[in-house]
Amino acid sequence: xxxxxxxxxxxxxxxIRKQQGFAVLTTAVLLSLAGIIFTTNMASSQLVxxxxxxxxxxxxxxxxxxxxxxxxxxxxxxxxxxIEALLTSLPYSHSEPTHHYTVEVNKIHSSKLExxxxxxxxxxxxxxxxxxxxxxxxxxxIPDTPIGANGKLNFSKFNLGDxxxxxxxxxxxxxxxxxxxxxxxxxxxxxGKMEGNCAGIVNDPNDPNDPFNKNSxxxxxISYEGNDSASDDKYVVDNGGNWxxxxxxxxxxxxxxxxxxxxxxxxxxxxxxxxxxTYGIEFNEANxxxxxxYAVEIDGAFCADQLQDIGDEEDVIFITGxxxxxxxxxxxxxxxxxxxxxxxxxxxxxxxxxFIEGGTIKVGNDNANAGAKVVGxxxxxxxxxxxLVDDEGELIDWDGNRLAEGEDPLQQDDLxxxxxxxxxVDGALLSEYKCTYSGSTxxxxxxxxxxxxxxxEHFSATYDKTILGAxxxxxxxxxxxxxxxxxSGTWRDF
Numbered sequence: 001x002x003x004x005x006x007x008x009x010x011x012x013x014x015x016i017r018k019q020q021g022f023a024v025l026t027t028a029v030l031l032s033l034a035g036i037i038f039t040t041n042m043a044s045s046q047l048v049x050x051x052x053x054x055x056x057x058x059x060x061x062x063x064x065x066x067x068x069x070x071x072x073x074x075x076x077x078x079x080x081x082x083i084e085a086l087l088t089s090l091p092y093s094h095s096e097p098t099h100h101y102t103v104e105v106n107k108i109h110s111s112k113l114e115x116x117x118x119x120x121x122x123x124x125x126x127x128x129x130x131x132x133x134x135x136x137x138x139x140x141x142i143p144d145t146p147i148g149a150n151g152k153l154n155f156s157k158f159n160l161g162d163x164x165x166x167x168x169x170x171x172x173x174x175x176x177x178x179x180x181x182x183x184x185x186x187x188x189x190x191x192g193k194m195e196g197n198c199a200g201i202v203n204d205p206n207d208p209n210d211p212f213n214k215n216s217x218x219x220x221x222i223s224y225e226g227n228d229s230a231s232d233d234k235y236v237v238d239n240g241g242n243w244x245x246x247x248x249x250x251x252x253x254x255x256x257x258x259x260x261x262x263x264x265x266x267x268x269x270x271x272x273x274x275x276x277x278t279y280g281i282e283f284n285e286a287n288x289x290x291x292x293x294y295a296v297e298i299d300g301a302f303c304a305d306q307l308q309d310i311g312d313e314e315d316v317i318f319i320t321g322x323x324x325x326x327x328x329x330x331x332x333x334x335x336x337x338x339x340x341x342x343x344x345x346x347x348x349x350x351x352x353x354x355f356i357e358g359g360t361i362k363v364g365n366d367n368a369n370a371g372a373k374v375v376g377x378x379x380x381x382x383x384x385x386x387x388l389v390d391d392e393g394e395l396i397d398w399d400g401n402r403l404a405e406g407e408d409p410l411q412q413d414d415l416x417x418x419x420x421x422x423x424x425v426d427g428a429l430l431s432e433y434k435c436t437y438s439g440s441t442x443x444x445x446x447x448x449x450x451x452x453x454x455x456x457e458h459f460s461a462t463y464d465k466t467i468l469g470a471x472x473x474x475x476x477x478x479x480x481x482x483x484x485x486x487x488s489g490t491w492r493d494f
Contacts, residue, residue, distance in 0.1 A: 058126035062100075063493070066119025066130045069096070069103030073115050077136065077484050087473070100124075109349075111135055111466045112487065133490035139480050140472035141246035141262070143278060143377070143428040145185045145237075146463035150274040152188035153215045154198050154437035155459065180463045183235035187243075187274075188215050198417045198435035243271040247280030248480050254294045256281045262480075274430055275379075283432075288381075291355065292318050300359050304329040304343070312350040315474040322359035327370055332363060341370040342424070351376030351427060351471040358383030360418055371422030376471045380418050380431040420459040427467045429459075 072094070076082040086092055090113075092105040103117040115132045147153070215236060245260040252258065258280030260271045271277035281287050296314050298306045300321030307325075310317065325332065325343050332343045343363050346352035354374050358381070361372040388409065390396045395403040403409065417435035438459035 055126065058121035058123065059128060061121040062119045062126040062128040063130070064119070065100040065121075066117045066128045068099055069094075069101035069117030069119065070115055070130055070132055072096075072101075073103055073105055073117075074134075074484075077134075077482055083482050108133065128493070131490070131492035133487040134484045135487050136482070136484040139483060140469045140477060141248060141251075141480060142465060142468040142472060143430065144246070145180050145182045145428070146425070146461040147184045147186075147429050148274050148278075149184070149186040149431040149433070149436050150243075151186065151431065151434040151436065152198065153184060153186050153217055154435060155217045182237050184215070184217070185237040185239055186215060187239055187241045189238070189240055197419065197437040241272070243274060243277035245271050245277045245280050246480075251280055251477065253279050253281060253475070253477060254287070254290045256287055256290055273432060275381075275432055278379075278430060288357075291316070295353075295355065298323070300324060300356075303361075307343075307345060310352075312347075314352075315350075315471065316353045316355075317345070318355045318357070319359070320357050323356060323361040323372075325361070325363045325372065327364035332370060342373045343370075344373045344375065346375035348375060348467060349470070351467045351474070353377045353379070353471060353475065355379050355381055357381040360420065361423055363422065371424065373424040373426065375426045376467060377428050377430065378423070378425050380420075380429075380433055380436065382416070382418075382433055422459075424460040424462075426462045427464055427471070429461055 073086075076086050086105065090105060090107045093102065095102040100122060101117055101119045103115065106114045106116075108114050113134050113136050115134065117130045119128050119130070120126065215238070217236060245258075245262055245264070247253075247258045247261045249261040249263070250258075251261065259269055259282065260276050260280045261268075264270065273283045275283040295316035295318040296306075296310055298317060298319045300319050300323045303319060303323035304325040307317070307323075327341065329343065332341050341363070343361075345354055352374065353376055356378070360380070361374075363370040363372050388396055390400065390402070395407070395409045397403060416433065417437060418431060418433045420429070420431075420436060420438040423438075
């Protein structure tokens with residue numbers, strides 16, 4: 001039962017209203033703060049987004065400008081004139097302020113270039129670097145084969161395409177596109193009857209020209225393009241004296257204008273020898289004299305000392321007579337690929353064109369386990385010539401028969417044949433001799449059958465377009481085009 005005396009205290013109405021107003025105010029302030037914070041956060045996020053988008057745009061802009069520098073250099077590699085200026089000015093640097101890039105080109109080795117391009121955004125706040133390597137070579141009118149001879153070849157044994165590269169830089173040796181379709185081009189039908197190391201093997205006793213006008217070559221030493229075996233039909237060309245020049249029309253060499261050139265048609269003159277096909281100029285005493293003026297002349301009797309004095313900038317050497325090099329001469333070093341000691345002329349970076357007139361290269365005596373290597377091109381030239389006559393001074397043909405009255409006399413070289421035993425060529429060999437031979441006589445190909453020994457290594461050749469191209473470039477011969485490809489795995493974007 002409730003007490004009648006209990007009373008309740010009433011809250012004034014205005015006080016209730018004050019409390020409600022404070023709650024609303026607090027809520028509004030909190031909501032306003034939340035709105036301000038949210039708006040500030042949104043604005044900050046938008047600023048960050050704008051900055052990210054701006055950075056992304058500027059980086060892409062810098063990358064595009066750096067890529068323009070790469071494309072600028074690649075476009076020069078497609079132009080024969082521009083590329084000459086580029087290659088002769090390495091290391092090369094070029095800036096384009098209006099296009100916001102700087103590009104540098106450096107030579108890694110003779111067939112590889114490195115391109116580094118730096119690009120910036122227009123406001124210069126972003127910077128990108130692109131790095132690329134390319135395998136590069138100029139196409140020069142170099143010999144088509146590693147061995148060319150304006151006569152016959154008697155190689156009882158010889159080696160070609162050494163997979164160990166005989167000391168060549170592996171990056172330059174037997175690379176893609178660096179091999180020849182043919183091994184040998186020769187003109188054996190030029191030769192008459194010869195004896196000794198040039199006699200040949202009789203295949204058909206009823207053929208009066210057999211074996212005089214045929215090559216005698218053992219191809220078993222060939223390691224070429226991965227083939228296990230080789231045949232004369234596939235690798236050896238008998239051109240019958242039909243030499244073709246690769247020289248570009250309007251070319252000049254040794255200060256002489258070329259008259260034999262690629263694609264010549266009648267009444268243009270055609271080459272009559274390997275020399276004329278190779279250089280595009282006539283094979284005569286006047287032009288030999290021009291070559292001697294251009295070259296470093298060396299007396300074969302003092303060969304070793306004079307060769308030591310030749311600098312890298314000298315690209316043509318003309319040796320008269322046998323180049324005699326003592327086994328203990330400076331520069332005769334142990335070969336990395338055999339037991340032989342080698343005297344080396346030229347290098348991968350500085351190949352040489354070596355002419356030898358009336359002789360060969362002899363390192364040590366005939367029994368010395370030593371030889372010579374030429375990096376570049378070796379051209380063997382016979383000595384002086386005279387009319388072919390018998391003991392009574394009467395004009396005769398190659399078989400010893402006297403010529404009829406009015407017949408043109410035959411010209412005989414003081415040296416008809418040349419021995420290439422113990423010589424290695426990394427590049428190409430050219431010979432104007434009627435017979436070029438290596439190893440034992442081909443009448444006795446098995447040296448062990450009669451107890452013969454021959455410590456001199458057989459002639460060896462490794463065809464290398466890169467070396468030959470570098471030689472032609474050093475000599476200032478114009479290229480007939482250029483080729484390049486991007487080196488796989490070398491693209492770098494920083």
